[in-house]
Amino acid sequence: MDKDKIDKKDHILDVAERIFAEMGFDGASTRMISGEAGVNMAMLNYYFGSKEGLFLAVIERKITSFQNILQNIGNAENISAWGKIESYIEIYGERVVNNNCFQKLLYQEMSMNRRTELSDKIRNILMNSVSELFKILQDGIDSGEFKKDTDVQMVVATMYGTKNFVVNTPLMSSTMLGYDIQDDKVLEEQFKPRIKTYLKNLFKAYLVNENDNSK
Amino acid sequence: MDKDKIDKKDHILDVAERIFAEMGFDGASTRMISGEAGVNMAMLNYYFGSKEGLFLAVIERKITSFQNILQNIGNAENISAWGKIESYIEIYGERVVNNNCFQKLLYQEMSMNRRTELSDKIRNILMNSVSELFKILQDGIDSGEFKKDTDVQMVVATMYGTKNFVVNTPLMSSTMLGYDIQDDKVLEEQFKPRIKTYLKNLFKAYLVNENDNSK
DNA sequence: AGACACTAATCAATCGTTTGATTAATTTTG
DNA sequence: CAAAATTAATCAAACGATTGATTAGTGTCT
DSSP states (O other): OHHHHHHHHHHHHHHHHHHHHHHHHHHSOHHHHHHHHTSOHHHHHHHHSSHHHHHHHHHHHHHHHHTTHHHHHHHOSSSOHHHHHHHHHHHHHHHHHHTHHHHHHHHHHHHOOOOHHHHHHHHHHHHHHHHHHHHHHHHHHHTTSBOTTOOHHHHHHHHHHHHHHHHHOHHHHHHHHSSOTTSHHHIIIIIHHHHHHHHHHHHHHHHBOOOOOOO | OHHHHHHHHHHHHHHHHHHHHHHHHHHSOHHHHHHHHTSOHHHHHHHHSSHHHHHHHHHHHHHHHHTTTTHHHHHOSSSOHHHHHHHHHHHHHHHHHHTHHHHHHHHHHHHOOOOHHHHHHHHHHHHHHHHHHHHHHHHHHHTTSBOTTOOHHHHHHHHHHHHHHHHHOHHHHHHHHSSOTTSHHHIIIIIHHHHHHHHHHHHHHHHBOOOSOOO
């Protein structure tokens, strides 16, 4: 049946995603991936053409679901700029937990300046999300809701950077935070609400103009 | 003369540091490193034993200079907690620019969970700096200078994460920021003051209790 | 029969490392 | 001091292993 083939391809992609994230593109071998997936080595090339094709397939599979999620937030009418940022942090916090393997993969690929074709693709896609954030922030500034001297670009760098740091260096972060970030339960029950609360407090303090009578 | 030998080893380490940072540990080949350094391939094994030994030597060379820099700040007596944070950001901002190649290398190694012997070493050394920051922050909270609900650990994650994001994904960051992060002049004249100012503003807003008459 | 799914065997290329020989530098000896 | 002996530094070549990829062939369906 057709279903089996799709399931098999998806299974390969699942395994490849995990191994690529753990070992990096170069560190992961096709034998390791095919072996762990329980398929013949040649199947990787049969299905995906090449190792790079497999890598690209792993990324493209997820990337589609990444799109369009944030545009709804940005385009919402009756929500304040700060409300949009809060929504963004909520959604972002959820994705941190569920897709941290993939996040690591993305970040790893972006760290390398080579393979520009793929890197460009990834960067362009991520820039969509970034642009949405820019727009929200700039609107907030223009409406006077956010402070005038806000560094819009750096705010985004902090948003992504803080999350990436924790997700990509789990051993370091676990030592710092005092509990095991790699434990799914801890991640879900402890870290997820924590980073959401933290980012909201952090950016509220930095972004939002207090409703005082100054000036 | 003895000088030449030392210079040569140092030259190899310089090249290896750059290539490891650019290509990752697995992506960099010994042929590439020796070729670019202008030495025979066998010299790498002759000097450093193995590829991993070379990698370790690259890291250990820098790590020593990393130590003890921040302890002076933490132990200063007549400076406020916020003043210490400002000093930290200043020094940290300087290091970002000058050692970004090495920073990338460190972060890359920490992202992989394998090679635990080396990773543990790196993590422990970084934890020294982290602990200094913790202490400063906690002192500020205890003295009432910083807000009581400050998430000390996450502040550090933001500090490192924001910087790492920009340094490790230069192409992405350059697109975001609108200028070329990889250009040394831009990095020095534009980005360095910018990230310093931004981090100070960000953390001042989040950390410092306003001297108002509330409560 | 013929398109598709799959496998074992094999390919050339590249990997990190080792070798044996050669040169340069240093130390020991007369 | 100079010749001899020893050590250190450097090299081209080759090692076995592993890499990603391909081939030729075997079933398996419709």
